[in-house]
Amino acid sequence: MTDSILELYVNDGLSDEEIDQQRATYGPLTGDVRELIQLALQTRVDADDVARAREHLAAAREILERDREDGPYGTRFNDSGRFRNWGNAAIGLRNAIAPIGGIHEDDDGRVWTDIHLGPVYEGPAGHVHGGVSALLLDQILGDAARISGYPGMTGTLAIRYRKRTPLGALRVEAKLDRVEGRKAFVVGHIADSEGICVEAEGIFIAPVWMVQQRDSFAEIPRPE
Numbered sequence: 001m002t003d004s005i006l007e008l009y010v011n012d013g014l015s016d017e018e019i020d021q022q023r024a025t026y027g028p029l030t031g032d033v034r035e036l037i038q039l040a041l042q043t044r045v046d047a048d049d050v051a052r053a054r055e056h057l058a059a060a061r062e063i064l065e066r067d068r069e070d071g072p073y074g075t076r077f078n079d080s081g082r083f084r085n086w087g088n089a090a091i092g093l094r095n096a097i098a099p100i101g102g103i104h105e106d107d108d109g110r111v112w113t114d115i116h117l118g119p120v121y122e123g124p125a126g127h128v129h130g131g132v133s134a135l136l137l138d139q140i141l142g143d144a145a146r147i148s149g150y151p152g153m154t155g156t157l158a159i160r161y162r163k164r165t166p167l168g169a170l171r172v173e174a175k176l177d178r179v180e181g182r183k184a185f186v187v188g189h190i191a192d193s194e195g196i197c198v199e200a201e202g203i204f205i206a207p208v209w210m211v212q213q214r215d216s217f218a219e220i221p222r223p224e
């Protein structure tokens, strides 16, 4: 353990059944909050109804606060090697603002996800915020590096916004291009039904602590 980030990689000793139970309990809560985020933007009910809804939300908050953690979720794992980064801003199961539901990987190392971005990800009117596109690409390019056996921190992420990205259905995909020492070069893009909107090239660098950790696992951890 040579880097303080490793203090947030914790074996919490949960059984697989307990992890499944947590998934079943907290996943739907995240889904409800996600819908609320959109409703806060779109509701047209009057002030009295908003006040009533807020009372219900306060009651829900009071229940949820009875037993809570502080600080970041970090990355947790158990003895059977199940990794959870459920707080991750792009893909975390318990993070209601995370836009990615899950990723797929093909035999050739290509990693992809189909997502639907609603109005809460808006930047230019009716279109995706450029920072959200960067978030998606950082995650999927990073996953492509990791899945290919070269996990790393984002060193550089170069993005070219080729055309506006509409809200709605999008595909994000990436593939490892090459490896030079501790650096993995990954390319990827976001596409709508008519073609590529955003292109990216990322350099993911395995810091020395990560190389040491990586070598202590039989296989590269796959967060769920």
Ligand SMILES: CCCCCCCCCCCCCC(=O)SCCNC(=O)CCNC(=O)[C@H](O)C(C)(C)COP(=O)(O)OP(=O)(O)OC[C@H]1O[C@@H](n2cnc3c(N)ncnc32)[C@H](O)[C@@H]1OP(=O)(O)O
Pocket: 138, 142, 151, 152, 153, 154, 155, 156, 181, 182, 183, 203, 205, 206, 207, 208, 210, 213, 214, 215, 217, 220, 221
């Ligand atoms: C396996 C167990 C754990 C698995 C965990 C998976 C976790 C996944 C987490 C996923 C997170 C999700 C994604 C996120 O959100 S990651 C969050 C955003 N990224 C960061 O916060 C990274 C912050 N920066 C750093 O930690 C360090 O600076 C890094 C690690 C990047 C390099 O620091 P290090 O001290 O290691 O580097 P070095 O000086 O020895 O240089 C080494 C080589 O790299 C070249 N270089 C250096 N910097 C850059 C650069 N910026 N671009 C391009 N190249 C760069 C350098 O010229 C040299 O090349 P060469 O001379 O060898 O050719």
